[in-house]
Amino acid sequence: MTEILNRQYYLASRPKGEPNSENIPSRDVPLAALNAGEVRMRNLFISLDPAIRGWMSDEPNYIEPIALGDAVRASVIGRVVESNSENFAVGDVAMTMGGWEAYTTLPAEALNKLDESMGIPLSNFLGVLGPTGLTAYFGLMEIGQPKAGETVLVSAAAGAVGSVVGQIAKMQGCRVVGMAGTDEKCAWLTEDLGFDAAINYKTCGDFSKAIGEVCRDGVDVYFDNVGGEILDAALSCMNKFGRVAVCGWISSYNAEELPHLKNLWQLVAESITIRGFVVLDFLDRFPEGVGQLVEWLVAGKLQFKEEIVDGLDNVLPVFMKLFDGSNQGKLVLRLPED
Amino acid sequence: MTEILNRQYYLASRPKGEPNSENIPSRDVPLAALNAGEVRMRNLFISLDPAIRGWMSDEPNYIEPIALGDAVRASVIGRVVESNSENFAVGDVAMTMGGWEAYTTLPAEALNKLDESMGIPLSNFLGVLGPTGLTAYFGLMEIGQPKAGETVLVSAAAGAVGSVVGQIAKMQGCRVVGMAGTDEKCAWLTEDLGFDAAINYKTCGDFSKAIGEVCRDGVDVYFDNVGGEILDAALSCMNKFGRVAVCGWISSYNAEELPHLKNLWQLVAESITIRGFVVLDFLDRFPEGVGQLVEWLVAGKLQFKEEIVDGLDNVLPVFMKLFDGSNQGKLVLRLPED
Numbered sequence: 001m002t003e004i005l006n007r008q009y010y011l012a013s014r015p016k017g018e019p020n021s022e023n024i025p026s027r028d029v030p031l032a033a034l035n036a037g038e039v040r041m042r043n044l045f046i047s048l049d050p051a052i053r054g055w056m057s058d059e060p061n062y063i064e065p066i067a068l069g070d071a072v073r074a075s076v077i078g079r080v081v082e083s084n085s086e087n088f089a090v091g092d093v094a095m096t097m098g099g100w101e102a103y104t105t106l107p108a109e110a111l112n113k114l115d116e117s118m119g120i121p122l123s124n125f126l127g128v129l130g131p132t133g134l135t136a137y138f139g140l141m142e143i144g145q146p147k148a149g150e151t152v153l154v155s156a157a158a159g160a161v162g163s164v165v166g167q168i169a170k171m172q173g174c175r176v177v178g179m180a181g182t183d184e185k186c187a188w189l190t191e192d193l194g195f196d197a198a199i200n201y202k203t204c205g206d207f208s209k210a211i212g213e214v215c216r217d218g219v220d221v222y223f224d225n226v227g228g229e230i231l232d233a234a235l236s237c238m239n240k241f242g243r244v245a246v247c248g249w250i251s252s253y254n255a256e257e258l259p260h261l262k263n264l265w266q267l268v269a270e271s272i273t274i275r276g277f278v279v280l281d282f283l284d285r286f287p288e289g290v291g292q293l294v295e296w297l298v299a300g301k302l303q304f305k306e307e308i309v310d311g312l313d314n315v316l317p318v319f320m321k322l323f324d325g326s327n328q329g330k331l332v333l334r335l336p337e338d
Numbered sequence: 339m340t341e342i343l344n345r346q347y348y349l350a351s352r353p354k355g356e357p358n359s360e361n362i363p364s365r366d367v368p369l370a371a372l373n374a375g376e377v378r379m380r381n382l383f384i385s386l387d388p389a390i391r392g393w394m395s396d397e398p399n400y401i402e403p404i405a406l407g408d409a410v411r412a413s414v415i416g417r418v419v420e421s422n423s424e425n426f427a428v429g430d431v432a433m434t435m436g437g438w439e440a441y442t443t444l445p446a447e448a449l450n451k452l453d454e455s456m457g458i459p460l461s462n463f464l465g466v467l468g469p470t471g472l473t474a475y476f477g478l479m480e481i482g483q484p485k486a487g488e489t490v491l492v493s494a495a496a497g498a499v500g501s502v503v504g505q506i507a508k509m510q511g512c513r514v515v516g517m518a519g520t521d522e523k524c525a526w527l528t529e530d531l532g533f534d535a536a537i538n539y540k541t542c543g544d545f546s547k548a549i550g551e552v553c554r555d556g557v558d559v560y561f562d563n564v565g566g567e568i569l570d571a572a573l574s575c576m577n578k579f580g581r582v583a584v585c586g587w588i589s590s591y592n593a594e595e596l597p598h599l600k601n602l603w604q605l606v607a608e609s610i611t612i613r614g615f616v617v618l619d620f621l622d623r624f625p626e627g628v629g630q631l632v633e634w635l636v637a638g639k640l641q642f643k644e645e646i647v648d649g650l651d652n653v654l655p656v657f658m659k660l661f662d663g664s665n666q667g668k669l670v671l672r673l674p675e676d
Contacts, residue, residue, distance in 0.1 A: 267613075
């Protein structure tokens with residue numbers, strides 16, 4: 001019997017700024033025999049999310065940093081190839097927190113079985129029906145608390161989270177303005193997703209002025225995916241009792257210095273609430289959220305984009321697309337099934 | 339009949355940094371005849387509050403800036419000396435938003451009559467039973483939402499707002515830590531007001547370390563009166579789902595540059611809520627708040643300090659005590675009655 005090797009991309013050293021192949025090299029590790037209760041999956045999809053960059057640092061975070069020497073942590077969907085649990089049969093498909101690796105082996109309790117018979121493409125469970133869709137849903141509805149007629153501003157609006165935020169906000173009767181980094185993305189927001197306006201932040205010039213011109217009645221809810229200068233500009237445009245939902249700061253994950261927020265003073269002047277969150281804060285309400293998202297998806301009310309790139313060995317350059325704005329929608333790495 | 343002159347301190351120019359007597363000179367203005375419905379008070383007490391510094395600037399704020407040429411705006415308590423309203427008789431005492439002036443003349447609707455027969459010193463209505471007490475009450479209870487056993491940190495804790503915040507937090511069963519600028523203030527907090535610990539921020543060295551040493555279980559609620567470096571340090575010590583109530587940033591009112599917050603990243607890492615507010619946000623609930631504060635005061639559960647300084651002509655140097663930390667408790671200017 002040939003020894004099967006598990007290719008892994010692991011954290012050799014903590015990156016300063018952008019992670020490179022010295023920080024994240026690959027290795028081939030022989031698969032160990034399964035322990036009692038364990039299940040082994042051959043991974044089909046690996047979710048690439050900005051939060052992973054945060055886990056590479058050893059600063060306090062909402063979950064433990066990735067330990068040096070461990071495979072980089074990521075949500076994965078795989079097909080069971082070997083099982084020591086009566087709850088999983090070879091051929092089942094499941095989702096779990098795995099790694100940048102070909103095979104993920106875990107106790108059965110850590111795996112969530114997915115029902116292929118629903119006919120929903122499996123990768124959707126990593127995005128619009130998974131962490132990113134739930135991030136959009138809970139962040140907007142619980143923290144943003146949008147009311148009909150209010151103006152909702154979304155940064156990284158063409159991304160996996162932002163695009164869902166905007167569509168849900170439209171369903172609540174809000175005026176929705178998105179910020180994105182190319183004219184194509186902006187056109188997608190207004191022409192396909194029904195956003196009322198879009199701002200190309202790479203060409204608009206002064207952010208405060210650009211937001212102020214499009215949001216004539218001010219901003220009531222700002223869904224912040226980026227932090228930094230755009231957050232600062234949004235603060236300058238917020239209405240009294242405005243709400244800012246901060247779900248991750250892509251622009252800062254790779255910055256060794258956080259930018260200075262000149263307009264934080266607005267917090268007091270306009271009685272603004274800024275609340276940070278991660279989707280795990282709403283763990284006990286995931287069934288409610290997934291149920292609502294599936295309902296909207298099946299009703300055709302929720303459009304989304306996935307960018308699926310093939311090949312485990314492309315993981316690092318593909319991951320970096322999240323930080324230069326070159327991805328469109330939820331970024332997923334696909335691994336061959338054989 | 340002698341013409342009566344109204345001495346006023348007015349805004350001649352907008353201060354950069356600390357206001358001086360060129361920004362705020364005095365003048366003596368003859369009193370005009372009363373219009374229909376107007377009431378004239380001889381002022382007895384003028385409330386000196388940090389927020390007044392904000393109104394001197396023409397940046398967007400929660401209420402209009404003071405117009406150039408107008409008397410500096412302030413809460414005042416006065417005795418009616420002339421009335422064109424059937425609702426006010428000469429000799430009545432009332433509170434209103436007036437100015438740094440000997441006489442305040444306003445339509446009767448703008449005046450709130452005070453009941454001297456309650457036997458409560460009139461100046462209390464400018465502090466513990468007025469804006470500062472209500473700021474403490476609503477900011478802590480509504481934004482901080484303290485739960486028994488949690489740790490509440492208060493900056494400017496010996497001030498008019500902070501000292502009340504700490505006492506209310508103790509009544510909620512919290513562990514309470516105050517930050518103040520002298521050992522005497524710190525001793526007052528722990529020995530007289532029942533705070534569990536106090537930090538002298540002028541001698542403690544590194545703020546994050548000092549807070550971390552006293553708040554071993556982290557900080558659940560931070561009532562922020564100062565912003566800047568202390569806010570930054572508090573952020574580094576906040577527990578998951580911590581709440582920060584921001585009621586005014588004394589340290590920044592006179593700063594032309596806001597300090598850089600390095601730990602704002604904690605917002606996402608720990609799912610923290612930061613909410614700015616002014617007491618007027620809770621205007622429709624003032625009766626509830628005053629009722630609760632009077633109950634605690636009468637029951638002897640609420641200690642407070644007033645610093646009463648005599649003489650309208652001292653107003654500017656007395657006002658500046660708010661910014662160098664030399665006042666203890668609510669700062670009130672008293673004017674002679676005859």
